[in-house]
Amino acid sequence: MTKLSMHAVSAPVFVRMLNNLSTILAKAEKHAKAKDVDPATLLNARLAADMFPLLRQVQIATDHAKGAAARLTGTQIEAIEDTETNFEQLQARIRRVVSIVASFRPEQFDGAENREISVKIPNAELKFSGLDYLNQWALPNFFFHVTTAYAILRANGVELGKRDFLMS
Amino acid sequence: MTKLSMHAVSAPVFVRMLNNLSTILAKAEKHAKAKDVDPATLLNARLAADMFPLLRQVQIATDHAKGAAARLTGTQIEAIEDTETNFEQLQARIRRVVSIVASFRPEQFDGAENREISVKIPNAELKFSGLDYLNQWALPNFFFHVTTAYAILRANGVELGKRDFLMS
Numbered sequence: 357m358t359k360l361s362m363h364a365v366s367a368p369v370f371v372r373m374l375n376n377l378s379t380i381l382a383k384a385e386k387h388a389k390a391k392d393v394d395p396a397t398l399l400n401a402r403l404a405a406d407m408f409p410l411l412r413q414v415q416i417a418t419d420h421a422k423g424a425a426a427r428l429t430g431t432q433i434e435a436i437e438d439t440e441t442n443f444e445q446l447q448a449r450i451r452r453v454v455s456i457v458a459s460f461r462p463e464q465f466d467g468a469e470n471r472e473i474s475v476k477i478p479n480a481e482l483k484f485s486g487l488d489y490l491n492q493w494a495l496p497n498f499f500f501h502v503t504t505a506y507a508i509l510r511a512n513g514v515e516l517g518k519r520d521f522l523m524s
Numbered sequence: 525m526t527k528l529s530m531h532a533v534s535a536p537v538f539v540r541m542l543n544n545l546s547t548i549l550a551k552a553e554k555h556a557k558a559k560d561v562d563p564a565t566l567l568n569a570r571l572a573a574d575m576f577p578l579l580r581q582v583q584i585a586t587d588h589a590k591g592a593a594a595r596l597t598g599t600q601i602e603a604i605e606d607t608e609t610n611f612e613q614l615q616a617r618i619r620r621v622v623s624i625v626a627s628f629r630p631e632q633f634d635g636a637e638n639r640e641i642s643v644k645i646p647n648a649e650l651k652f653s654g655l656d657y658l659n660q661w662a663l664p665n666f667f668f669h670v671t672t673a674y675a676i677l678r679a680n681g682v683e684l685g686k687r688d689f690l691m692s
Contacts, residue, residue, distance in 0.1 A: 358655045360637045365533045369659045403571070403679040469528040487526045491537045496690055499667030500674075507675045511571040522664055 363465035366428055366490055370421035370457050370498065377417065377502050378450045379524035380509065380516055384410075385443040387514045395443055401508050410508045412438075414446050417501035418453040424494035425457045427475075428468040428486055531633035534596055534658055538589035538625050538666065545585065545670050546618045547692035548677065548684055552578075553611040555682045563611055569676050578676045580606075582614050585669035586621040592662035593625045595643075596636040596654055 358364070388395045399411040408416065415438050426433040434456055440446050471486035475493060484493060506521050526532070556563045567579040576584065583606050594601040602624055608614050639654035643661060652661060674689050 358637045358653045360528065360530060360655060362528060364637075364655060365659065369663070372660065373664065403675050404681075407678055469526045469532075485526045487528060487532060491533065492540065493690070495537070495663070496541065496667065497686075499664065500671050500686070500689060503668050503671035504675060506668075507571050507672055510575055511679070513572075518665075518668070521668060522661070 361462060361465060362428060362468040362486065362490070363460070363462035366465065366468075366494070367425055367457050367460060367462075369495070370424065371454050373498070373502050374418065374421060374450050374454050374457075376521060376524045377414065377505060378447055380506055380520050381414070381443055381446060381450075383516060383520065384509045384514045387509075391513075396441075398509065398512055398514070399442070399446075401512050403504065403508055403511060407504070410505055411440060411446065413501045413505040413508065415440065415449070417498055417505065418449055420494055420498040420501065422453045422456050424490065424498070425460055427473050427489065427494075428471065429460050429464040430468075430471060431460075431464075529630060529633060530596060530636040530654065530658070531628075531630035534633065534636075534662070535593055535625050535628060535630075537663070538592065539622050541666070541670050542586065542589060542618050542622050542625075544689060544692045545582065545673060546615060548674055548688050549582070549611055549614055549618075551684060551688065552677045552682045559681075564609075566677065566680055566682070567610070567614075569680050571672065571676055571679060575672070578673055579608060579614065581669045581673040581676065583608065583617070585666055585673065586617055588662055588666040588669065590621045590624050592658065592666070593628055595641050595657065595662075596639065597628050597632040598636075598639060599628075599632075 384398055385395060388398055400409045402409040423433050436449060436452065440449055469485065469487040473484045473486055473489040475482045482493070506516060510516055552566050553563060556566055568577045570577045591601050604617060604620065608617055637653065637655040641652045641654055641657040643650045674684060678684055
């Protein structure tokens with residue numbers, strides 16, 4: 357019997373999708389090599405002039421994953437500087453965040469649905485219950501940035517399919 | 525006190541994001557009018573030649589929402605034909621799916637984490653527990669298509685921000 361818990365609807369989702377993102381980025385790097393494309397071209401590609409490029413999408417996706425795991429367990433968010441400039445470093449960042457998210461014990465999430473969580477955004481502070489934070493902030497933001505990373509690569513000709521996004 | 529339940533991590537998430545999608549599409553339609561752009565140009569826009577256009581992204585997003593609500597509650601999926609050709613019809617489809625998803629009582633989702641769910645995809649049948657189905661299929665697919673709809677519009681110059689995606 358599967359047990360529903362705040363852990364079960366958060367940490368494994370982040371870990372699975374981060375691993376999928378890692379596979380997607382590996383395919384992108386391989387594509388760049390095969391097509392003799394400068395990897396920086398993909399890493400700096402964006403869907404609109406005022407949207408973030410691929411590299412930043414990956415940084416933000418990982419930030420939402422580790423931010424959610426820390427906030428839901430009431431622990432300190434582990435800071436990671438945004439210094440990556442290539443695929444190898446992004447892969448290392450993803451591995452590090454997978455490791456952070458997976459390091460929490462399921463029971464550390466117990467009661468997280470009622471934890472008071474506040475998130476600072478420019479000029480405002482959002483206040484959520486843990487459940488609303490997960491449903492309305494952490495998961496939508498996380499999926500937004502993983503999907504946008506995938507979309508940037510698809511728009512730039514990298515051979516990816518929905519399967520890579522869902523179950524790579 | 526917030527209660528964690530299969531309902532709480534599914535139906536309200538779909539409803540909220542569908543309402544956000546509705547707002548995003550309303551802004552897109554307004555943009556087309558203001559810029560004297562044929563709405564069909566936006567509805568048929570895509571990020572890559574082998575990705576679905578905006579109109580189909582909205583249809584699929586709504587399908588995942590009503591499919592998830594039905595499968596998790598063990599009820600019949602209400603079929604909706606894919607006949608929309610304009611913004612008004614897409615808005616009606618979203619309203620209809622919001623109404624379907626919101627029509628289930630929370631207790632109909634009780635125990636859904638252990639419900640056996642199978643999903644037919646081309647040449648295969650996927651089997652999930654209800655929890656895995658939500659985490660690994662319904663939510664990732666749903667967010668994928670809502671985000672891609674947003675991304676198509678952003679790539680085509682519609683003035684939208686992350687806020688529209690998260691909390692419109």
